[in-house]
Amino acid sequence: MxxxxxxxxxxxxxxxxxxxxxxxxxxxxxxxxxxxxxxxxxxxxxxxxxxxxxxxxxxxxxxxxxxxxxxxxxxxxxxxxxxxxxxxxxxxxxxxxxxxxxxxxxxxxxxxxxxxxxxxxxxxxxxxxxxxLAPLWWLDLEDIVRARPNIDLTLSTGRVVLPARTPLEKRSAFRQLYWRMRALPEAEMRETIALMAADSRVDTMGRVARLCLDWAxxxxxxxxxxxxxxxxxxxxxxxxxxxxxxxxxxxxxxxxxxxxxxxxxxxxxxxxxxxxxxxxxxxxxxxxxxxxxxxxxxxxxxxxxxxxxxxxxxxxxxxxxxxxxxxxxxxxxxxxxxxxxxxxxxxxxx
Ligand SMILES: [Zn+2]
Missing domain, CATH: 3.20.20.370 (Glycoside hydrolase/deacetylase)
Structure with a gap:
């Protein structure tokens, strides 16, 4: 950011x-x-x-x-x-x-x-x-913005429409989307990011397995x-x-x-x-x-x-x-x- x-x-x-x-x-x-x-x-x-x-x-x-x-x-x-x-x-x-x-x-x-x-x-x-079992949602959000040419979603707090074609637009879209997510209740934030991640084919749990240590x-x-x-x-x-x-x-x-x-x-x-x-x-x-x-x-x-x-x-x-x-x-x-x-x-x- x-x-x-x-x-x-x-x-x-x-x-x-x-x-x-x-x-x-x-x-x-x-x-x-x-x-x-x-x-x-x-x-x-x-x-x-x-x-x-x-x-x-x-x-x-x-x-x-x-x-x-x-x-x-x-x-x-x-x-x-x-x-x-x-x-x-x-x-x-x-x-x-x-x-x-x-x-x-x-x-x-x-x-x-x-x-x-x-x-x-x-x-x-x-x-x-x-x-x-738990996603690294802030990294998912980055991949979602990376994958999409624009963001268009409706939240309990209102609609979010953001262009995300160029690197500059993506940076701005990420920052706005990040804070729109942070303003949501925890469950709605997680559900919204999970839905967008699935839609953008972001491998959320693959990432957790790659980045985080397992129990052994x-x-x-x-x-x-x-x-x-x-x-x-x-x-x-x-x-x-x-x-x-x-x-x-x-x-x-x-x-x-x-x-x-x-x-x-x-x-x-x-x-x-x-x-x-x-x-x-x-x-x-x-x-x-x-x-x-x-x-x-x-x-x-x-x-x-x-x-x-x-x-x-x-x-x-x-x-x-x-x-x-x-x-x-x-x-x-x-x-x-x-x-x-x-x-x-x-x-x-x-
Ligand atoms: Zn932490």
Missing amino acids: ASLRHQAIGAALRMLAATRLDRLAAQSLGGQGVILTFHHVRLATDREFSENRLLEVTPSFLESVLRLLRELDYDIVPMDAVPARLSSGQGRRFAAITFDDGYADTRDYALPILKRFEAPFTVYVVPGFADR ALRDFSRESLVTIGAHSLNHPRLRLLPEEAARHEMAASKARLEAEFGKPVKHFAYPVGDPTSAGARDFRLAGEVGFETAVTTRPGVLFPEHASALHALPRLSMNGLYQSTDLVRALLSGLPSGLANRFRRVNAD
């Missing part, structure tokens, strides 16, 4: 890095630690239309982020260590590394690098992906000493849009299933999608009630001692495929961009 907004963000971050203001800010705003989010780690492909590429970084970028953390003297710690690190309120800066969704590329590309750096990390697994592979992966397995719901819904009992079930049943599969406690959770529209105060409460020690959002930010009392609403810094530069990561780690953004945003548990 490379938009003007992203270009502006990129330019602002680059400017910040150039002023070295971030280095100064790091002392006051950099907080006590940080949780980094990764999705795909794999070799770059050069495709004209690939609107989800913000969710993928190259192996060499992962390596340079780890090198930067070492250079800045961060301790790289497992999620298990985060609560104690926060409540101690002091000590060296720490970073926890997290990967969402349980992709095969986490094992194939990220693991060898993380081993070289002896960096512990957490993988948030979705049983529905391992079972090949996950079991091997979970035995790696650096790996912590966390839960990421059963089917990756936007929990906030579900009735309470359904949201609770998504959390509790994913925890129980992973514990049964791997024979060890699963103490950490990541909210699917994870922004304020997808995870709210009720969901933070539920995560605690079903027994998770920590739960992470995708709200941007670094960690302060106060987060010791908000362990089920932890912010993370996303390593965005559109900005693969260590200067920009250094700027993000300083806490200045998220600190500034939060000053202008109402920051609360909602």
Whole structure:
């Protein structure tokens, strides 16, 4: 989703890095630690239309982020260590590394690098992906737009008509369609995308099988000493849009299933999608009630001692495929961009 907004963000971050203001800010705003989010780690492909590429970084970028953390003297710690690190309120800066969704590329590309750096990390697994039952709908949506010369559909919120012939039109159609989908109730969004995918001959479950680790592979992966397995719901819904009992079930049943599969406690959770529209105060409460020690959002930010009392609403810094530069990561780690953004945003548990 490379938009003007992203270009502006990129330019602002680059400017910040150039002023070295971030280095100064790091002392006051950099907080006590940080949780980094990764999705795909794999070799770059050069495709004209690939609107989800913000969710993928190259192996060499992962390596340079780890090198930067070492250079800045961060301790790289497992999620298990985060609560104690926060409540101690002091000590060296720490970073926890997290990967969402349980992709095969986490094992194939990220693991060898993380081993070289002896960096512990957490993988948030979705049983529905391992079972090949839940779709990666945002990737299906990209293929739907790729396959069609135009979009014409009627939703409960109105009709959507979008041209999608040229790469430029496809990019614009994807962005509009994506947000029209995100505005729908969870069930209608999934049904609509599934129907369009079938109509465009998008192999949704073939993709899940290609991209996501299955149970046997996950079991091997979970035995790696650096790996912590966390839960990421059963089917990756936007929990906030579900009735309470359904949201609770998504959390509790994913925890129980992973514990049964791997024979060890699963103490950490990541909210699917994870922004304020997808995870709210009720969901933070539920995560605690079903027994998770920590739960992470995708709200941007670094960690302060106060987060010791908000362990089920932890912010993370996303390593965005559109900005693969260590200067920009250094700027993000300083806490200045998220600190500034939060000053202008109402920051609360909602
Ligand atoms: Zn996810």
